[in-house]
Amino acid sequence: MFKKMGLGAVVCLSILFNNVAFSTVKTYPTGDIQPGKNESEICRLAVKMLMTNNYKKVPLNDSLSVLVFNLYLKSLDENHSYLLAGDVASFEQYRTLLDDDLQNGNLSHVFGMFNTYKMRYEQRLKYAIAQxxxxxxxTKKDVYISDRRKKPFINTEAEMDAMWNKRVKYDLLGLQLGNSSIAKNKENLKKKYxxxxxxSDKASSQDVFQLFMNAFTASVDPHAAYFNPFNASQFSVGVTRALEGIxxxxxxxxxYVTIKGLTAGGPAYKTKMINTGDRIIGIAQGKDGQFQDVTGWRLDNAIALIRGPKGTVVKLKVLAKGRSDSEEPQIIEVVRDKIILDDQSAKEEIRTYKANGKDVxxxxxxxxxxYLDYNAYEAGDHNYKSTTRDVKLLLDTLKxxxxxxIMIDLRGNGGGSLNEAISLTGLFISSGPVVQIREVNEHIKVNSDIDTSTYYGGPLAVxxxxxxxxxxxxFSAAIQDYGRGLILGSQTxxxxSVQTQIDLNKVAMKLAAQNGADEEDEAPIQFGQLNVTIGKFYRINGSSTQHKGVTPDIQLPSYIAPSKYGEDNEPSAMPWDTIGKSEYTKVGSFNRVLPVLTNLYRKRNQTNVAYEAYNNLVKAYQENEKPKPFSLNEDEFKRTRDSNTQKALDRDNKLRVAIGFTALKKGEVKSQTDxxxxxxxxxxxxxxxxxLLNNTTTGI
Known part of the structure; x- marks a missing residue:
């Protein structure tokens, strides 16, 4: 729980931060959003804590200001569909001032930018309703480009009107394909706008402040984050996985409301039909509920529709990753539930391969x-649940x-307990270092597996x-560095890096107490939470996993575009570097056998129908991510959508049949596991x- 923080504390904080406080009172026009009473102080405290405690040290200067400005502008109007070029030009005066604003708690410039955006946003929606x-x-041959991210900002009101005429027509056309009643479709589109x-009318100062702080923290470090009091409580719920949802x-x-990640074992994960990068364009309650189009919605409002009591159904209208906007969305039912640790459990299967007349x-x-049930572990429960304990049981079964x-499948595994990664590695090696961590103070700590037994010593792939x-x-880096197993797939x-949470309320109270503030002076101020990076991981060979990840020994094709997803796409990501290697002894090497294995793999896939079908899927995903014009001629629009939908179905079925699945019929939803x-x-x-090439444990 947050403790009480009074006015005296705020005064003391103002004195503490270099005796600088932003005291100029800006007058805002009626209807404009203005900073909340305490957001200036919260800003200064969050900035000081991040600049002091984060592993990556970034000077608060004009260069950082430019990054913050660009990210903040992007968060306002990423698609360049509301602000005019003149508006953006008027913002340029702040490009190198935001570093000073952050330090001083001056929020007038960023609130001014937001209010200009809000005015334009509402103008556009009112214009759309009027149209x-x-x-x-x-029947006209007009075209509309929905993705304007790489287009320049529009210069004039007349040009903006022309673009929005096409946007309204495009939105209406999408409805026409499902219902031919133009009157009904106009009514539904008007409701959406x-x-x-x-x-927009309900936007608050907290919303604006959170948006600006998001831009600031992301400019310093992609894994740093500020959470206002409400979002901090939601983050805490997410960490404990107690929230009922999907x-x-x-x-x-x-x-677009876009899937950033899935909680292993969660309801969305279990459907096997939802994946990272999918876009949710509609949400309906229950099996028979009417869909609400959530394109353009505030994220928290969309989340409010998705969340709900355990056991209830939410229907999602989803544009799968790599699908064109012109294709028909999938309708996916998800039963809300609590995220239960058992659902994350490792699972096993056996696959039989034929080679040279032998079954393998x-x-x-x-x-x-x-995963690790930490509470049970701390309580001394000998049956506590963990990844390593579960995998040991599965290995017994497979033996x-x-x-x-044995193949360990880590696709979609975003991490979790560091100790479990170390102990799991220990199942496949006798003992030795697994990972190095360089802390904020430059101290390097080596985490090792100290169990001298090897639980499984046979052929291994990850x-x-x-x-x-x-x-x-x-885990995969350690297996690779020891030469213990083959790493297969695509770059991770x-x-x-490793993060921790700072409760800014506790920090503020401590600082205030040091300066003699009376905690009971006024109503409490809630400062929120700050996530900071406190360390950097290194492989035992001295190479960082940061930025570059782990490169497989043999690369397999993947529809996840490296240029769209991964740490190296984050402008503020820490760079890759190296430190000294740990003392460890390799248990094997694949250097001699890898060329042979790679050659066999490539030769086999020259005539592999499934390989060809999968590569066609990958190419289609990449092609569909490029911005394309959409015809506003109803016949052409429908032909294009039908054609794209049929092509996608044909591509999916070619792969399904090649790997032994039943072909889908039109309208059936494909599982991502296919x-x-x-x-x-x-x-x-x-x-x-x-x-078959080599029966030794770890290669030749």
């Missing part, structure tokens, strides 16, 4: 997260079934992809090749 009174000619207007992290990207059995262990090799991060990268995420199964099959075949 719905007009008649529309859907009015809903967006109502949301188990997904959402972000707002170019006006590969045991596959899928680990969705590195009894006499598998010829399957990773771009969504394998943090603890997953520590590259998150080589694509993933291809990679698992390929990786298992590579491990099979290795086993």
């Amino acid at each position: 719905l009174n007009a008649d529309f000619d859907f 009015q809903s967006l207007l109502n949301q 188990g997904a992290t959402l972000i707002l990207e170019n006006e 059995k590969i045991g596959v262990i899928v680990i969705p997260a590195f 009894q079934k006499k598998v010829d090799g 399957l990773v992809d771009r969504t394998s991060a943090s603890a997953s990268e520590i 995420y590259g998150k080589g 694509d993933l199964d291809f990679m698992k099959t390929e990786a298992g075949q590579i491990l099979t090749d290795f086993i």
Whole structure:
């Protein structure tokens, strides 16, 4: 719980921070949002704490101001659909002033920018509503480009009107394909625009302040974050996984509510139909509820619709990652539930491969997260649940079934308990260092497996992809550095840092107490929470996992574009670097056998129908991510949508049939595991090749 913080504390904080306080009172026009009573002080405290405590040291200067300005402007109007070029030009005076504003707690400039944006945003929506009174000619050959992120800001009101005429027509056309009643579609579209207007009208100073602080923290470090008091409570709920919902992290990207990540074992994860990068464009309550179009919605409002009591159904209208805007969305039902640790559990399966007339059995262990029931562990419960304990049991099962090799599947595993990554590594090596951590004070700590036993010493492979991060990268890097197993898949995420949370309320109270403030002076101020980076991970060979991640020994194709997802796409990410290597002894090497395995893999896939089908899927995903014009001619629009939907179905079915699945019928929803199964099959075949080539434990 947050403790009481009085007015005296605020005064003392003002004195503490270099005796500088922003005291100029700016007069805001009626209807404009102005900073909250205490947000200036909160800003200064958060800035001081981040600049002092974060691992990555960044000077608060004009260079940082430029980064903050660019990110803040992007968060306001990423699609360049509301602000005029003249508005943006008027903001330029603040480009190199925001560093001073942050230090002094001056929020007038950023609130002024937001109020200009808010005015333009509401002008556009009111204009769009007015256009719905007009008649529309859907036989013209007009085109509309929905993705304007790389387009310049529009110069004049007349040009903006012309663009919005096309946008309204585009939105209306999308409704026309499902319902031919133009009157009904106009009514529904008007409700959508009015809903967006109502949301804008409810924007508060906390919303603006959070937006600005997001831009600031992201400019310093992609994993640093400020949470206002409400968001801090939601973050805490998310960490404890006590919230009833669908188990997904959402972000707002170019006006789309987008899946940033899935909680392993959560309801969305269990559907196997929702993946990182998918866009939610509609939400409905219950099996028979009416969809609300949430494109352009505030993220917290969309989240409020998605959350709900355990056992209830929420329907999501989803544009799958890599799908064109013109394709039909999928309708996915999710049953809300609590995120339960058991649902994250590692699971095993056995796959049989045929090679040179022999059957080879590969045991596959899928680990969705590195989990540990810490409370049970601390309480001395000998049956506490953890990744390592579960995997040991699965290894026992697979040994009894006499598998010829083991593959650990870490795709989609975003990390978790560091201790579990270390102890899991210990199951496959005798003992030794697993990861190095350089702390803020430059001290380097080596974390080691001290158990001298090796629980499994047979042929081993680890399957990773771009969504394998943090603890997953520590485990796979150690396996690779020891020469203990093959690393297969695609380059991992590259998150080589560790974070902690600072309760700013406690910090403020401590500072105030040092300066003699009376805690009972006034009503409490709640400062919120700050997440900071406190350390950097390094492999035992001295190379950081930060930025570069882990590079597989054999690369497999992946539809997750490295240019769209991963630490190296974050402008403020810490760089890759090296430190001294740890003292460790390699247990094997794949240097001689890797060229042979790679050659076999490539030769096999020259005539592999599934490989060709998967590559076609990858190419289609990448092509659909490029901005394209949409025809506003109704016949052409419908033909394009039908054609794209059919092509996507044909591509999916070609792969499904090639890997042994039943072809989907039109309208059936594809499970994301269909694509993933291809990679698992390929990786298992590579491990099979290795086993047949060489029966030793760790290579030659």
